Amino acid sequence: MTDKDAIQSLDARSREIFRYIVEGYLDNGAPVGSRTISRHLTTALSPASVRNTMSDLEELGLLYAPHTSAGRLPTELGLRLFVDGLLELGDLSDGERSSIEARCNTQGRNYTDMLSEASNMLSDLSGYAGLVTVPKSDQPLKHLEFVSLAPGKALVVMVTVGGVVENRLIAVPPGMPPSSLVEASNYLSDRLRGRTLAEARQAILEELEARKAQLDELAAQVVEAGLADWAGGDDAGRLIIRGQGKLLEDVQAIEDLDRVRRLFNDLETKSELLNMLDLAHQGDGVRIFIGSESNLFSLSGSSMIVAPFTDGNQKIVGSIGVIGPTRLNYARIIPMVDYTARVIGRLIG
Template identity: 60%
Template sequence: MQFRQNSGNQSTSASIQHRPVLSEMSARSRDIFRTIVEAYVETGEPVGSRTLSRRLGQLTGGQLSPATIRNVMADLEELGLLFAPHTSAGRLPTELGLRLFVDGLMETGGLTEDERSSIDARCAAAGRSLPEVLDQATLMLSGLSRCAGMVVAPKTDRPLKHLEFVHLAPGRALVVMVTEGGMVENRIVDVPVGLPPSALIEATNYLTTRLAGRTLALGRDQILQELESERAALDALTKKVVEAGLASWSREDNSGALIVRGQAHLLEDVTGVADLERLRSLFAALEAKEQLLKLVEAAEVADGVQIFIGAESDLFGLAGCSAVISPYRDSQRRLIGAIGVIGPSRINYARIIPMVDYTAKVIGRILG
């Protein structure tokens, strides 16, 4: 499994800064720094020298005095890897410190068989309906990680195999679109009240004949021109059904679909009004789908999981959150979208990275 830091400007400068820092740190400094970060991930609280002395003694069997540890912590603070919140005697890792830990010191583990089975089962249960697969995968990731699960599905045009209109209720019909890869997408559209069943059948036959083997984008303009010039042998009601079906896909914006599940998990670490306001800004940005195309573009050039820590991403920086995101691709290695989790900066990166990576691969296999 591969994972990379994100490709934003800030992360590039950060990586240039921290690569020599790690090589210059002594084994003692690395042990102390690793222990501080691991304690922070567990508790979210500042770590003091006495606590570190006890933890290091349990881990290594040796004993460092609190005074020695304080000196090392001061050096790490000068390097920009730690900071002291308020007047606390303890230390917390900075965003640069978390990046150093993730890129150079963290050891990622594998998933348990139960976790793999759970991911496989939840994704497979959704069948081949792309929205349902993504929804189930996002819910599952949120539950396993105790973070908010997120999936970005960019607007794509894949060759169609079949398109069908199904009556739901007076004035309402379901448009079912099946791609050549077997993925299914559904839309509900408004149709004239009192529409006869024959009009839905005729609209289905008309669009399927003209769109089979072609993308919607390629066929749509030609069909609309044909309807406009009345070259299509359709009655007025059937023409309205065809136009409604085409419009149902045209209303999507270019940033694609976004699914976020488990936002309540982000509230678990909120300690005050300022934290709540930062989260509100994140939710507002997610609702507006700002920066989502940038995430998809970053995923497209990535070889594996990407990690965005705090200010490294405009989307997550204001809320002080981190995100672990992986692209998912079809069997031809074409990018379909990106899936991951959003959580506080102290998320358990070592556990979540393989979880996101495996889920992306499962989705890719289902897509075929």
């Protein structure tokens, strides 16, 4: 039975009471009692009759009572059924669409900065944390250069044949002379030109291992560090999270603070988060992860709304979304995430 079938199997009274409880929870996070519900139903119903229906919904696993004398809250199963079967999506205003397009605009910014700003924008509009995966470029390279910034730090500047410019900070051996950075730049540019990092990486590392390259020791270390950072297996480097501090603004009780702390710890485990984002690559449209549906959020009681974006060849290359408590404003955030992903895809294309 699908979630929509499960919702349809409820009678009209149960659906109305269930909807009222879930929408109340999404609005303010508080349990909803039978007396409050009876005053707002479209048909007259006593608090006792409402309690009976609430008990039936609780037996179905859709509601639970946080305290003995309290009202009811939706379970994660109840939230999932509501999102899939009863949620009425809102629509973005013209102002919101214009704001999203303006802040995602790539003029004067590189690819990574554009995605970082898009994540910031989603955080600002939603009031929660925004996140985005930065896909590794598979375009052939035109130029690569190491630029000294400060003792022990250098900037790697990479330009693809398509004109995409990306840069990243790496650590370099202390006291490295400028000549070694020039030597490393020339070495990599010669071997990478016209090839992708993935195509050239293994051959370059093997050449360095065999010491066939005529590089001094410091330049070889810079080359290895640059390759490891750009094309290595550290997937966590592809993830940008913005607005985590906004999660604290929603804290209303000690248990909420504990939940946010657990979420912060979860977000530090970026490999599991990337696995979730990779699931969004398996099909078009928005994906919604609620609470323990994901191992990542099993303790923190959090939800993630995420959508994939594509490149000019309609190939899915990354994902963008919002993380927050399970009482996210799904009706507003789902279309927001979906539209942002489509804007990014259009700009990349």
